[in-house]
Amino acid sequence: MFRPENAFEKIVSLSKRRGFIFQSSEIYGGLGSTWDYGPLGVELKNNVKKAWWQGVVYGREDMEGLDAAIIMNRLVWQYSGHEKTFVDPLVDCKKCRKRFRADHIKGDKCPECGGELTEPRNFNGMFQTHVGPVQDDSGLAYLRPETAQGIFTNFLNVLQSMRRKLPFGIAQIGKSFRNEITPGNFTFRTREFEQMEIEYFCKPPQYLQPGEKTDDQLHQEWVEARYNWYLKLGLSPERLRKRPQAKEELAHYAKACVDLEYLFPGSLGWSELEGVANRQDYDLTAHSNNVPEADLARLKLNRNEHSTEKMEYFDEAWTDPATGKKGVKYIPYVIEPSAGADRATLAFLCEAYEEEQLSRPDEAAIKPLSDSIDAALKNIQKRIAEAAKRPGDEVPNGQQLAAMEKALLSAKEDLPGKLLEIDAACSLPGADRLDLLKKVKLIAGKLGDEHTRAVLKLHPRLAPIKVAVLPLKKNEPRIVEMGKKIKNDLSGHFRAVYDDTAGIGKLYRRQDEVGTPFCLTVDFQSLEDGTVTLRDRDTMQQERVRTEDLIQVIGRKIV
RNA sequence: GCGGGUGUAGUUCAGUGGUAGAACGUCAGCUUCCCAAGCUGAAUAUUGUGGGUUCGAUUCCCAUCACCCGCUCCA
Secondary structure, three states: OEOOOOHHHHHHHHHHHOOOEEEOOHHHOOOOOOEEEOHHHHHHHHHHHHHHHHHHHHOOOOEEEEOOOOEEOHHHHHHHOHHHHOEOOEEEEOOOOOEEEHHHOOOOEOOOOOOEEOOOEOOEOOOEEEOOOOOOHHHEEEEOOOOHHHHHHOHHHHHHHOOOOOOEEEEEEEEEEOOOOOOEOOOOEOOEEEEEEEEEEEOOHHHOOOOOOOHHHHHHHHHHHHHHHHHHOOOOHHHEEEEEOOHHHOOOOOOEEEEEEEEEOHHHEEEEEEEEEEEEOHHHHHOOOOOOHHHHHHHOOOOOOOOOOOOOEEEEEEEOOOOOOEEEEEOOEEEEEEEEHHHHHHHHHHHHEEEEEOOOOOHHHHHHHHHHHHHHHHHHHHHHHHHHHOOOOOOOOHHHHHHHHHHHHHHHOOHHHOHHHHHHHOOOOOHHHOHHHHHHHHHHHHHHHHHEEEEEOOOOOOOOOOEEEEEOOOOOHHHHHHHHHHHHHHHOOOOEEEOOOOOHHHHHHHHHHOOOOEEEEEOHHHHHHOEEEEEEOOOOOEEEEEHHHHHHHHHHHHO
16 A cells, blocks of 8 residues: 555546546636536535535434525625625735735734835625626625525524524535635635535533533534544544644634644645634624623624524523523524535545555566666766755755655665555656656556556545446356346445446456445356355455345445 | 746647657457456547747747646635
8 A cells, every 4th residue: 555745646637537526617728726526526525425414414413404595695794794804905025025914914014024015905705796687786795605604594493493402503515605815726725615514502601501511512522523523434543633723813702613634645734624613602693683782892793783683592491590580591602613525525535545556567577667767866866966066946956856866765675566656756846857767657657557556445435436347258148237237226225337348457447446345246157146246445355245135235334 | 916837638748940649548349257468440639728920839939827836725
């Protein structure tokens, strides 16, 4: 098993080649930072969303689902604070050309070089549109920049229609839109993206009954629940971490926030998949009328002049210790686990991508490769010596050359077994400028085709295709017929495909590369006794299974 | 938006001031009883887009768009 340095690039190209993710509007030159999910991508992302919904809605007693509109009354964004605070005032340094957020720097000079700054330019991250026939401000609306507000504005509807008591939560999956200044990194930061958000409503600390969990405890429980969800679906604990935000990072209304970060390959590195925040009573108060001055001041909110409701919960269990009066109305606290569906999908893809060498070329086949490596090494060592004499900005520079030398020397120790390492060494920064290394890459690549595989070790629940039916001999009509029948029978239960357009080895590699966990082959024995072989993607081990048991056997393995 | 890089078949890459090649992949046929086997044949690029220089540009120049790396960002 091998995870190359340039895995991210390989995943991008695999995504295109095998139908996971395409650049959007590609035939017109694309549109910045928009991506389309292809036939396998949509299956993968749907499976991620299904697993999330299963985990946070069906798998719990205290959750409801929701699907709110993308375009909402403009007042929602006025009172949520997005019209004001979603604006980033930006300034550029005229001297060193660095860019800063105006509200993050003190004074009017560049904090880096002391140069003069441009006037702040305001940039609202919300996409605008107009509702109705008249394109003026009366119809101004926004595409939602987060799904959360649809949950807050429906709080009372869900509370009443589902007869809920605190604590309970509402989950929603849907598209959101932000006119990011700097998108990038494939589908990691895009202007149109899909969120999986939860607002979990709970009692403020002063109204808790003995034995009930505090907002802090519930917050912590959600952090653990969400962290474990990613682990269960395959992310490695070495590449997933909980990062509590520092006090300075927190929004003024947030009591705490823990980011779940994944270590993506390449320059992306540790990046956020999900934030789990304790937002206290800020959001529901913001959308409420008749809020007492003291609460507005505490949360730094303006009075809401438009809302027709107060987002209150009537708690009949509570008794006022001073008066003995039963029942009290208050605005609940909220814990917000907010995840990115595209980011989760990308993380699962990155985690799943592996390369493996399955066999070793013999000595005769290795000879040209080892010769070409020796020649390349000689050349690299010569360049290292030259670079030491006159250090400059040349590519590759001394450091890059040293990295190539090290990688090649290490791979050389066990050449027949390190084809993947050789290929990776030839993909290091600057390596494409060395002709001798390009030659090595060519030779290693040829051997690699024969002796290695790329495999997506996706959790079976996430895999776009669950099972592929492969006939061992396609010019034997009885085998083909049986294979197609099995595929049809399975299709009612799992996403299944039938493929007979290549030799068995190539068919396996195809399915490996898109993460299909199970392949089954139909052979002559199948005709005799009604069994087929079931091959495991990760171990490549096979077992014989009776066709009538397939649904049960595969079903058990997929859960 | 600023600085650096890139843009040639599905993918990875080559190449030249006289209108493009390879490998892999894909498709069809034959063959094949288990891990990218073989044989035969085929399709696929107005060289990101738009201008300019030139008798002629994919190759030179300009603009634009997209992607990658930084600045930024927090799903």
